[in-house]
Amino acid sequence: MKAIFDDRQWKHDPKHFMANGTLYPNPEQPQRIEVLQSGAEKAGCAFQTPNDHGLGPIAALHTPEYLAFLETIHTRWSRIEGASDEVIPNIHPDRRTASYPRSAVGQAGFHQADTSCPIAEHTFESAYWSAQSAIEGADLLHAGDRALYVLSRPPGHHAFADLAGGFCFFNNTGIAAERLRMAGHRPAILDIDLHHGNGTQGIFYERSDVLTVSLHADPIRFYPFFWGHAHERGEGAGRGYNVNLPLPRGTGDDGYLKALETAFAHIRAFGADVIVVALGLDAFEKDPLKGLAVTTPGFARIGKAIARQSLPTLFVQEGGYLSQELGLNLTSFLNGYQSA
Template sequence: MKAFFDARQLGHAPTVYFRRGAAMPHQEQPQRAEILRDMLIGEGFEISAPRDHGLAPIKAVHNPDYVDFLPDAHARFVESAGTEALAIPTTHPGLRRGKEPRDIHGQLGWWMTDTSTPLTAGTWEAAYWSAQTAIEAAEEVMSGARAAYALCRPPGHHAMRDCSNGFCFFNNACIVAHHMTSTFKKVALIDIDVHTGNGSLDILYERGDIFFCSLHPDPTTYPTFFLGHADETGEGEGAGKSLNILLEQGASEDTVLAALDKGIAAIEAFGADALVVSLGFDMAADDPLAGVSVYPEGFAEMARRLAAMNLPTALVQEGGYLGPSLADNAKSFLTTFREATR
């Protein structure tokens, strides 16, 4: 199983963001990718740099005007606000699809917005090459490989069609899923990051050819809030093609695995020809943003069950932050998946 990574993804280096009303160190740091890259090297994975597939695959999923806004956005902000200001939005256009949470922090976000995607001088290049890395993994699978892994950073599954959100700028997994529909008639995207794949839900909600499933704690009380409720099952051609499986906060490994089995069963009923996995290691019990309790062997078991679906699979890295077991969790999942798909 080949892995793909581009060092230009390390250029996005935000320092702070606002959470629960206070500025704090930003969780999505370049070191995350370095830890995962070094684990891959240590475990003998072949790591290749992606080719440049251009903007077309990105604009096929995202609003082209949103994509075109990003390349010079930081420079324009600095010219207007100066180098000491933090490039985050402070005016807000209105509401998006979703539901108002009960949690006060979620309610503030419902009426306000997300501060977790500050622009830096290296943001555009990092986000662009994160997307290219994902597309290269898709190309590998479309060319006949059983599986490929995209070490993407910044992550993507919170990015909606026309906005950044939750550390994410481009929705790499949705870009991959859409790209793969040129080869496979039916594609499934399963999100096993601890947070709702809210951006993926937004993008895919009316698609009939891509089935989306996300495992996550109840968004009425857990970030990213708003989207990911059990009754959000798709609209139009996408009716019945979205599945949100809700977990209790602190859910055990066995509970998470049982939820994964439900998602796998739904994907098999859909008749998917190929699989995309939004792979988050923040399901770990010791992750800084932990919401459930999965351990290294649990990640290995998740890999076994997903590999047993016997589908061409693109693994796209999402969350997993600087907790003590990050490398161990990645090693457990990725080496197990590699062995199971040889």
Template sequence: MKAVYTELHRSHDPQFFLVRGVVRRTTEQPERADRLLSGLKAGKHQLVEPTKFGQGPRARIHSPEYLAFLAEAWDAWTALGDSGPEMIGNIHPVRHAGTYPTHIVGKLGWHTADTAAPIGPGTFAAACAATDVATTAAQLVMDGESAVYALCRPPGHHAYRDMAGGFCFLNNSAIAAAHLRTRHERVAILDVDVHHGNGTQGIFYERADVFTVSIHADPVAYYPYVWGYAHERGTGPGLGANLNIPLPIGTGDDGYMVAMDMAKKAIDAFAPTALVIALGLDASEHDPLKGLSVTTSGFRRIGQALARFGLPTVLVQEGGYLSEILGQNLTSVLAGFEEAR
């Protein structure tokens, strides 16, 4: 399997992470990519440089105001003269009726769902590079590859049409799906990250052409807390085109595979002709954010199950944070996929 990757992700190096009132170093560090690269090397995957697609694929998913904000944010922030080393909102209007702000502090609050997406001088460039990685992988699949892996960093599945959050700025999985939609009438996204793919759900919630499925730790006690429940099924034309499968905290391999079977039945019934896997590796028993307890051999089983969809597939890297076993888990899931293909 080919793997798309660029070193441009390194320009995003966030420091701030607020956890239950405690400021810590974020777990979404450039070192994540190094560990994932080691997993690709162990699996002998061919690395491919991304093509630069420009703003087009991003504009299919994200609003003009949001893209303009991300492009201009850092310069406006530093022009304040008394701002901090990273952009972190201190106002969140939570979308009660209001007026779109003109001040950078107001825009920052308007366009961020939480404090877990600090913006630095190289954040927008890295996020744009990640969308090129995802779009390149989708294009390779459209050009005949049966499956391609996209090592996207920063991740994307918590990013809404016009809001960053949860380490995410631009929704790489949604962008890959929208690119596939230029050739496929129906596309499915299966999110296997330990966190609910709330941004992806929000983007497609009123659409019937993209079926979104997320297997994740129960949001009653886990991020994002207010999205990801089983009763969220879509609305309007999209009613029935969203499926959430929340799992009890600590669920291991066997319980996870039951959820995979549920997801397959639902996706098969939707009958898409292409598939995007939002590939989180943070369901691992060793992940520092500890929501589920999937073993390395369990990831191999997940990879095998993903291959059995039998569809042209783009695997987009989402979560999976700093642990000694991160690279091994990537090797395992891709090996399982290739074995069952």
């Protein structure tokens, strides 16, 4: 299987992470790249670098205002006397229709949903190449490859059209799906990350040309809290094109596979001809952000189940944080897919 990655994705090295009012090291570490790359190679993946497709495919989903913010905010922030090394918001508007300030502090609050997406000197560059990797994968799938793995890091599924959050800046899976749609495909996004892909839902919520399906820990008491509930089905033209399958905390392999079959039924009913998988490995039972209890062999079963849908599939890396088994879980998943 071909795999896509660009070395400039190493440059994003976030430090700030706050949980329950306490500061911790940020779990979205560059070391994830080394572990995931090794895991993919052990499953037979051969990595190649992406071409530069420009801002156009990214701007197809993200607003120009937001793109300008991400590209310039760290420089502007650094001019503030006593500012931190990373851009971290401390005030947020109560609605997206609020007035747009000129202040760097105000814009940070407008464009960053939480404190889990600190912006440093190289964040924009790394996020840009993470997105370019996903775009390259989409183009190769369109050209005839049946399956590809994209090591997108930083991840993307918590990024809305004009809002970063949850370690995410550009919505890589959404960008890839839109690229495939514009090439004439009918894509379904299948999000199997531990957390609900709230940014992906937000981007496509009023659209009927991309199906979004997410399996995740029930957000009633889990991040991202405000999105991902079963009654959220889309609005307007998108009514019925967004599917959330929240799972009880601690759900293991069998419960997960059962919910996955429900997801496949929706994908078949949509008539998808390609699947973009938001590949989170943080549903693992020992992941640092504990929520579900999928085992290493369970990931092989998930990969095999996806392969049995017999559709061209693009795997775009989302979560999955440092543990002894992270690389093993990716190897298990990809081997499971390839063995079907």
